[in-house]
Amino acid sequence: MTQPLTPERILEAAEEVLRRHGPQKANVVDVARALGVSHGAVYRHFPSKQALRxxxxxxxxxxxxxxxxxxxxxxxxxxxxxxxxxxxxxxxxxxxxxxxxxxxxxxxxxxxxxxxxxxxxxxxxxxxxxxxxxxxxxxxxxxxxxxxxxxxxxxxxxxxxxxxxxxx
Amino acid sequence: MTQPLTPERILEAAEEVLRRHGPQKANVVDVARALGVSHGAVYRHFPSKQALRxxxxxxxxxxxxxxxxxxxxxxxxxxxxxxxxxxxxxxxxxxxxxxxxxxxxxxxxxxxxxxxxxxxxxxxxxxxxxxxxxxxxxxxxxxxxxxxxxxxxxxxxxxxxxxxxxxx
CATH class of the missing domain: 1.10.357.10 (Tetracycline Repressor, domain 2)
Structure with a gap:
């Protein structure tokens, strides 16, 4: 059973990715990978990398x-x-x-x-x-x-x- | 007749080199070249790149x-x-x-x-x-x-x- 993909879970994963990769390199694909979802799934909640940051x-x-x-x-x-x-x-x-x-x-x-x-x-x-x-x-x-x-x-x-x- | 190499002339040249190359790339060799002297001549007035900056x-x-x-x-x-x-x-x-x-x-x-x-x-x-x-x-x-x-x-x-x- 997988947890539903909520904005909160995406934000937690994004913080972790930012911490690991640094603010220059972190991107939406890394966040999607960390969550085991497609980057399209992330974009459904945050329409752009800018919106997510x-x-x-x-x-x-x-x-x-x-x-x-x-x-x-x-x-x-x-x-x-x-x-x-x-x-x-x-x-x-x-x-x-x-x-x-x-x-x-x-x-x-x-x-x-x-x-x-x-x-x-x-x-x-x-x-x-x-x-x-x-x-x-x-x-x-x-x-x-x-x-x-x-x-x-x-x-x-x-x-x-x-x-x-x-x-x- | 060349002008004597004074600290003041070196500092003026260094400012120009910093302006042209930016603070990351500017180095003593560029300053010496701008003055038409060896970098050794610059080092006689400023013992290191750090001292010059x-x-x-x-x-x-x-x-x-x-x-x-x-x-x-x-x-x-x-x-x-x-x-x-x-x-x-x-x-x-x-x-x-x-x-x-x-x-x-x-x-x-x-x-x-x-x-x-x-x-x-x-x-x-x-x-x-x-x-x-x-x-x-x-x-x-x-x-x-x-x-x-x-x-x-x-x-x-x-x-x-x-x-x-x-x-x-």
């Missing part, structure tokens, strides 16, 4: 959002966000680099992610949400992953938070 | 520093810095990408550049200099070059400056 990227970012527990303190939320990104990069740097490459090509999905982050902050600090997220770019944007091993990184973030969100 | 990167960043006129207003200085980086990227995107690749491999030279920027700000705002530069990373760090064409970019910077350096 977009869905993989979106799924990964949504999983990341789900790990960010709601906290009503904007300083603590930014610290948690930054620590979560650093942790993801440290625990599995290859997977992080793979998703970094996917994000570089999926600007619409990244915009959704950034807008989601801004909305979370706006719920806490109103209009300050957007500048607050942007002022802490260095601490959560994956382009700065090589700076995250700096032992000063957490103190540097706190120095900015002290300026932007002064505590009474 | 480092010197080219440092020279470019020092030229950039020289274009930043001293202004005693930290908001205006940050705006000028960001506008200068955006301008460089817009006027000659290929050269900008070349130097971006060089900077990625020359972390010590980039650290000098960042420390120089922080010192300029510290002369204006003291301890706030370092967090102020870091809070505006998105607006001058070359990793964000693709965000610089956003029509909101200047307003976004002003929103951060309003938070970090509130005007009375």
């Amino acid at each position: 977009e869905a993989v990227t979106r799924r990964w970012l949504h999983e990341f959002h789900a790990t960010l527990e709601p906290i009503d303190d904007p300083r603590e939320w930014i610290r948690t966000l930054s620590a979560a990104k650093r942790g993801t990069a440290r625990v599995d740097p290859e997977l992080f680099a793979t998703y970094q490459a996917l994000c570089d090509e999926q600007s619409a999905v990244v915009d959704e992610h950034v807008n989601w982050l801004i909305e979370q902050l706006e719920a806490m600090v109103g209009d300050k949400g957007r500048p607050l997220l942007q002022a802490t770019t260095r601490f959560h944007h994956p382009a700065h992953v090589h700076e995250w091993t700096d032992p000063e990184i957490e103190r540097d973030l706190d120095r900015i938070l002290d300026l932007v969100l002064p505590q009474n | 480092e010197a080219v990167t440092r020279r470019w960043l020092h030229e950039f520093h020289a274009t930043l006129e001293p202004i005693d207003d930290p908001r205006e200085w940050i705006r000028t810095l960001s506008a200068a980086k955006r301008g460089t990227a817009r006027v000659d995107p290929e050269l900008f990408a070349t130097y971006q690749a060089l900077c990625d491999e020359q972390s010590a030279v980039v650290d000098e550049h960042v420390n120089w920027l922080i010192e300029q700000l510290e002369a204006m705002v003291g301890d706030k200099g370092r967090p102020l530069l870091q809070a505006t990373t998105r607006f001058h760090h070359p990793a964000h070059v693709h965000e610089w064409t956003d029509p909101e970019i200047e307003r976004d910077l002003d929103r951060i400056l309003d938070l970090v350096l509130p005007q009375n």
Whole structure:
């Protein structure tokens, strides 16, 4: 008995293929082979390689959002966000680099992610949400992953938070 | 009569070779050929390809520093810095990408550049200099070059400056 081919199973297989082959080489034929189906079967759920990569990227970012527990303190939320990104990069740097490459090509999905982050902050600090997220770019944007091993990184973030969100 | 082979002439030739061949392919033999000298003559001034690339990167960043006129207003200085980086990227995107690749491999030279920027700000705002530069990373760090064409970019910077350096 074979399992039905669901979008979720395809996305799991695609993540595994991306991890194994890297973002440049991974293609729909590899994903179909990993699932033991024809590539036509995959295309019935995702009409193009681009659509599949977009869905993989979106799924990964949504999983990341789900790990960010709601906290009503904007300083603590930014610290948690930054620590979560650093942790993801440290625990599995290859997977992080793979998703970094996917994000570089999926600007619409990244915009959704950034807008989601801004909305979370706006719920806490109103209009300050957007500048607050942007002022802490260095601490959560994956382009700065090589700076995250700096032992000063957490103190540097706190120095900015002290300026932007002064505590009474 | 040939001109004497000075470090400056080598650096000028190296910049031209980097521009023509790209940062991956450019090598010392190309630079020597462009100058009509042996590669040994180049190595007498720069002991390795790495040393030459480092010197080219440092020279470019020092030229950039020289274009930043001293202004005693930290908001205006940050705006000028960001506008200068955006301008460089817009006027000659290929050269900008070349130097971006060089900077990625020359972390010590980039650290000098960042420390120089922080010192300029510290002369204006003291301890706030370092967090102020870091809070505006998105607006001058070359990793964000693709965000610089956003029509909101200047307003976004002003929103951060309003938070970090509130005007009375």
